[in-house]
Amino acid sequence: MRPSSWRQFVAILRKDIVMELRTFEMLTSMTLYTLLTMVIYQIAFTAAGGGLDVRLVTPGLIWVAFVFTSMLGLNRSFVHEKDQGVIEAILLSPIDRPVIFLAKAAGNLLFLTIVEAVTIPVFVFLFVLSRGGLGGPAWMLVVALFGASVGMAGVGTLLATISVNTKGRDFILALMFMPLMYPLLTAAVQATSIAILGGVDAVPAFWRWMAWVGGYDAIMVLAAYGLYEFVIGA
Amino acid sequence: MTYALLALGGLLTTAAFVMAFTYAPVALLDDGMRPDISFQIFYFHVPVAEASFLVFAVAAVYCVRFLLKKDRILDTKARIAMEVTLLFVILTMVTGDLWTRARWNVWWEWEPRLTTYFLMTLLVIGYFVVRNSVDDEERRATYAAVFGSLAFLSAPISFTITRVMNNVGNHPVVFGGNAGLGTTPQALVTFIIAQVGMLALAYSIFQLRMREERASERLEVVKISLGG
Amino acid sequence: MAHATSDTPALQVEGLTRQFGLRRGLDEVSFEVPQGAFLSIFGPNGAGKTTLLRVLTTLLPPSKGTAKVNGLDVQADAVELRAMIGFISxxxxxxxxxxxxxxxxxxxxxxxxxxxxxxxxxxxxxxxxxxxxxxxxxxxxxxxxxxxxxxRALLHHPKVIFLDEPYSGLDPHAMDILDNLIAQVRAEHTFVMVSHDLDKGLELCSHALILANGKVVSVQPASEIDHDLFSATYRSTVGSGVS
Structure with missing residues (x-):
């Protein structure tokens, strides 16, 4: 008799949430890290003087912050599994390997979205509202953030499973994660840019970039899903 | 056989190099008067770039085949193909950069192809760093193969999106474009000779490295059987 | 899929080889153990004990040969097999x-x-x-x-229980408790234990297996074991060391 994959999926996801709610390790460090990054940005803006239209560079800066903060979370999420060797016990149970991928990716996506939900209003408040406000509708920002987070969590889950078993851990994760994220970030920054600046043809242009985000998510997350079995079994 | 190919590759690329300056047509600068010698690097740059992408594809195929078969030799082949890729990607970057300097008067341009090649360099170097950070042989091979396949999958996406982003793209289009140069048979012949030579070089470098790997493997086997 | 009856061997290993790279982790390992047995696997570090355990628990596929646990193949019937084994490390x-x-x-x-x-x-x-x-x-x-x-290991009523150095790091009191717990469930289960500790392993086992350099040096029922001779064999394999 095969145990239900859904029950296993829920169990892994719930376990990650319960552990996080008990320690708040990941969410606090990720949120604080993002907020601290904003302080550093402010230094750069001040140095650049009043001539710089901050809204033009904000989209890119938002994603710089989120890429780095997501790597913090991805690393943590597998250190739990690895340090006590529990992943071994999960592998010994009759679970289909892709279920592990889906559950861990869903957890990582959840945590990343929570951090984004907390910090993006601060971003907008600090860097956008005082300089002309949001040009596009707010839903665009939400769609862009979520769409790109799917790809980050999906590919990141695979890469973090690799990096947790290497000698360099976080360094190795960064090395693999960032060049693979390049196309996704490009599209996400463009879409975010439209959300912040608005413009005449904002909506169709926005969806054109979101199509890239969606395409990347589909191809790369599917590939990560397919490759996961090899990685987790090694 | 391999040495013959190596010699052929060397001969053809050298021939193409000489032909580029003697036989192939020389473009004119924008003023339409002075010859644009910098363009001749095209006969080196493009074949190298195409060879690098081809070898990258070969490496990716070995990565996927390794994952399916778990045969160690496929991992070795993937690794050697990645080495050759790294060599050719770096050559592409260097020749490309010489060109940007001569042609656009800048040392670096975030132009789609250059950006993609820069990313490819990082990915291929990343492949080797990942390898070096895993001790267990089988795990190392698996991780490298997974990363190698993902890297290959992402490279074309990076390329296309960078092109869409700055669709101005001032990278010269030689064949099929309106530059007119590629239509002359002299240019085409020079180009084909360079390309064939470059592929022969890539293939023979790969084979020679594999030969070396096999030899050192045999040595290890002997060592093990002596050491018990 | 074969259904296990009382005369299906609990472990049935034939020509099992694990090789990646130039060294063989396991080299043509073959043995059989009946239902209800307690198999102790001895051997120096690097002898292949852990590899053998990982193959038997479906975590590593064999490169050659077969391994069956209660009639289930470690590769073909992996999911069914996982549902009936417990693991204590x-x-x-x-x-x-x-x-x-x-x-x-x-x-x-x-x-x-x-x-x-x-x-x-x-x-x-x-x-x-x-x-x-x-x-x-x-x-x-x-x-x-x-x-x-x-x-945790007993939750799903496993038929075969694998023990990987279960005594290491335990104080004497905890060792006693572990002994008691094993004794309690001993009757209904087959046990496979990997251990460094010769005395502890011999005391519990019904069958003993010595591995060295990935090969089976000896496998025999406990009743036939001459303790001193066995110790000598074990020492000599440990002495031959791991390269």
Missing amino acids: HNPLLYPDLTAEENLRFFADMYGVPDPEARIRELLVDVELDHRRLDVVRTFSRGMLQRLSIA
Whole structure:
């Protein structure tokens, strides 16, 4: 008799949430890290003087912050599994390997979205509202953030499973994660840019970039899903 | 056989190099008067770039085949193909950069192809760093193969999106474009000779490295059987 | 899929070879152990004990040869096989930030255990941790962790239990408790134990296997073992060392 994959999926996801709610390790460090990054940005803006239209560079800066903060979370999420060797016990149970991928990716996506939900209003408040406000509708920002987070969590889950078993851990994760994220970030920054600046043809242009985000998510997350079995079994 | 190919590759690329300056047509600068010698690097740059992408594809195929078969030799082949890729990607970057300097008067341009090649360099170097950070042989091979396949999958996406982003793209289009140069048979012949030579070089470098790997493997086997 | 009857061997290993790279982790390993046996696997570090255990528990595929546990092939019937084996290691394999109950609940879900609450309660009483069930595992002593990990391994009523150096790092008191727990469930299960500790391993086992350099040096029932001769064989293989 095969145990239900859904029950296993829920169990892994719930376990990650319960552990996080008990320690708040990941969410606090990720949120604080993002907020601290904003302080550093402010230094750069001040140095650049009043001539710089901050809204033009904000989209890119938002994603710089989120890429780095997501790597913090991805690393943590597998250190739990690895340090006590529990992943071994999960592998010994009759679970289909892709279920592990889906559950861990869903957890990582959840945590990343929570951090984004907390910090993006601060971003907008600090860097956008005082300089002309949001040009596009707010839903665009939400769609862009979520769409790109799917790809980050999906590919990141695979890469973090690799990096947790290497000698360099976080360094190795960064090395693999960032060049693979390049196309996704490009599209996400463009879409975010439209959300912040608005413009005449904002909506169709926005969806054109979101199509890239969606395409990347589909191809790369599917590939990560397919490759996961090899990685987790090694 | 391999040495013959190596010699052929060397001969053809050298021939193409000489032909580029003697036989192939020389473009004119924008003023339409002075010859644009910098363009001749095209006969080196493009074949190298195409060879690098081809070898990258070969490496990716070995990565996927390794994952399916778990045969160690496929991992070795993937690794050697990645080495050759790294060599050719770096050559592409260097020749490309010489060109940007001569042609656009800048040392670096975030132009789609250059950006993609820069990313490819990082990915291929990343492949080797990942390898070096895993001790267990089988795990190392698996991780490298997974990363190698993902890297290959992402490279074309990076390329296309960078092109869409700055669709101005001032990278010269030689064949099929309106530059007119590629239509002359002299240019085409020079180009084909360079390309064939470059592929022969890539293939023979790969084979020679594999030969070396096999030899050192045999040595290890002997060592093990002596050491018990 | 073959159904296990009482005369299906609990372990049936034939020509099992594990090789990646130039060295063989396991070299043509063959042996058979009947149902209800307690097999102790001895050998120096690097002899292939852990590799053998990982193949038998489906974590590593064989490169050549076959291995069957209760008639189930470790590769072809991996999922069915996983559902009927339990694993106890020197590592407790529990989440430190979850309570005893939450840990067991998690693994009950992994194994699809029916009526998990009742089963968990029953096991917590068995391993004498019922009073600590709502405490986070991080606060447990080494012995308590080991007991809880036994409860984890027994959750789904496994038929074969694998022990990977279960005594390492335990104080004498915790060792006694572990001995008692094994004795309690000894009758209904087949056991496979990997150990460094010759005396402990011989005391418990019904069959003994010595591995060296990935090869089987000796495999025999405990009743036929001459303790001194066995020790000598073991010492000499350990002496031959690992290159």
